[in-house]
Amino acid sequence: MRKLYWALLHFYPAEYQAAFAREMQATFEQAYADKAGWRTLAFFAVSEIVGLLRSASAEWLAKRTCREAYITYRCSSGEADEPRSEIADLQNRLQQALRAMEFAIAHHDFPKARFYSDEERITRAQLRRAL
Amino acid sequence: MRQVVHSPDEQESKPLTEPVFLILVSLADEPRHGYALVRDIHRMSNERVTLSTGTLYGAIRRLLEDGLIERFKQEDKARDKQAYKLTMAGRKILLLEVARMKHLTRVATARMKESEA
Numbered sequence: 001m002r003k004l005y006w007a008l009l010h011f012y013p014a015e016y017q018a019a020f021a022r023e024m025q026a027t028f029e030q031a032y033a034d035k036a037g038w039r040t041l042a043f044f045a046v047s048e049i050v051g052l053l054r055s056a057s058a059e060w061l062a063k064r065t066c067r068e069a070y071i072t073y074r075c076s077s078g079e080a081d082e083p084r085s086e087i088a089d090l091q092n093r094l095q096q097a098l099r100a101m102e103f104a105i106a107h108h109d110f111p112k113a114r115f116y117s118d119e120e121r122i123t124r125a126q127l128r129r130a131l
Numbered sequence: 132m133r134q135v136v137h138s139p140d141e142q143e144s145k146p147l148t149e150p151v152f153l154i155l156v157s158l159a160d161e162p163r164h165g166y167a168l169v170r171d172i173h174r175m176s177n178e179r180v181t182l183s184t185g186t187l188y189g190a191i192r193r194l195l196e197d198g199l200i201e202r203f204k205q206e207d208k209a210r211d212k213q214a215y216k217l218t219m220a221g222r223k224i225l226l227l228e229v230a231r232m233k234h235l236t237r238v239a240t241a242r243m244k245e246s247e248a
Contacts, residue, residue, distance in 0.1 A: 020192065023213050024184045027165035031184070051183025058189055093198060093220075119219075 001045060002029060008049065011056040013063045015070060090127040097123055147228050150182055150190045155199065155217065155225045162203035162216035191215065199224055
């Protein structure tokens with residue numbers, strides 16, 4: 001069953017496999033070890049296989065839709081990428097806060113604009129610390 | 132021609148899917164790794180919802196991309212037991228969803244009382 005699951009993980013896009021395959025396998029093995037009785041195991045096996053195939057198709061669709069944005073470095077599991085991904089994540093949040101603030105001001109929604117202005121200030125401080 | 136302006140907060144107004152909502156609720160009190168999430172969600176939903184690993188990690192991938200959860204660094208844990216935690220944005224979305232549900236529950240309760248009276 002474990003080997004079958006590992007083989008089925010190859011249905012996912014390569015980027016997804018790199019980011020999540022090991023974690024998925026570990027989670028599956030823990031869940032598998034917890035099951036007892038052939039009925040429970042059979043139900044578990046069927047739901048896992050169906051869930052995995054449905055999820056793999058959804059991921060291929062997401063990859064086709066997102067193209068280069070699909071699984072950015074924020075999701076990658078490389079240790080070396082972590083500080084860079086943290087900075088990029090903060091920069092991304094900063095951009096989102098700025099866009100949301102501009103939109104709120106343009107629509108005269110000043111409480112929301114204040115909220116995003118605070119968020120922008122906090123993110124900017126976090127970014128300064130990270131750099 | 133009618134012009135449609137999309138709000139950047141569009142995501143905030145969309146109801147969350149059940150797996151996504153349950154993952155966010157499960158991460159609300161502490162960081163959890165994959166199997167801990169599956170077990171907690173199973174317990175929380177009175178054994179009604181059992182997420183398959185495919186569904187769980189599909190949702191985790193989307194939540195990471197949306198910045199609603201983030202990887203939680205644990206020095207003593209193996210890499211294949213990655214834990215996740217809620218971000219500020221994730222907590223905000225969860226609060227909005229809970230408020231939306233409370234509102235709907237209030238409306239439903241009031242209407243049912245009206246129809247009984």
